[in-house]
Amino acid sequence: xxxxxxxxxxxxxxxxxxxxxxxxxxxxxxxxxxxxxxxxxxxxxxxxxxxxxxxxxxxxxxxxxxxxxxxxxxxxxxxxxxxxxxxxxxx
Numbered sequence: 001x002x003x004x005x006x007x008x009x010x011x012x013x014x015x016x017x018x019x020x021x022x023x024x025x026x027x028x029x030x031x032x033x034x035x036x037x038x039x040x041x042x043x044x045x046x047x048x049x050x051x052x053x054x055x056x057x058x059x060x061x062x063x064x065x066x067x068x069x070x071x072x073x074x075x076x077x078x079x080x081x082x083x084x085x086x087x088x089x090x091x
Contacts, residue, residue, distance in 0.1 A: 002066045003039065003051045004073065005082040011045050020078065021048050027076060028052055032069045047082075059090050 006024075011017045025036040032054065040049035052069065056062035066086050074081060 001051065001053045001088070002070060002084070002086045003049065004070070004084040005041070006048045006050065006073075006077050006079050007082060008046055008048060008077075008079040010078075014043075014045065017045055017048065021050070024050070024073065024077060027072065028069055031072065032065055034065075034069055059088055063088050 006021075008017060008020060011020070021038050025038075028034045028036045034052040034054050036050065036052040038048055039051040041047045052066075054062050054065050054069075056065070063086065066088075070081075070084060070086070
């Protein structure tokens with residue numbers, strides 16, 4: 001699981017913010033098959049908190065997919081990233 005906050009400067013409306021967030025969610029799903037959701041800060045114009053999950057039978061492979069996804073986010077998001085947390089569990 002990965003969770004991060006995006007700072008979105010210059011967003012003028014919730015509609016603009018949702019467009020940016022939806023585009024990012026769609027890219028993460030299409031490229032990495034992550035389950036993605038805006039988990040907090042929905043009413044904020046300047047920030048969005050995104051959570052994404054990936055299930056794999058290999059911990060190292062799952063973590064590498066999440067690292068690649070975060071590289072995509074860093075390159076695609078028009079704002080800054082804050083508080084990136086990657087968490088993995090093995091059963």
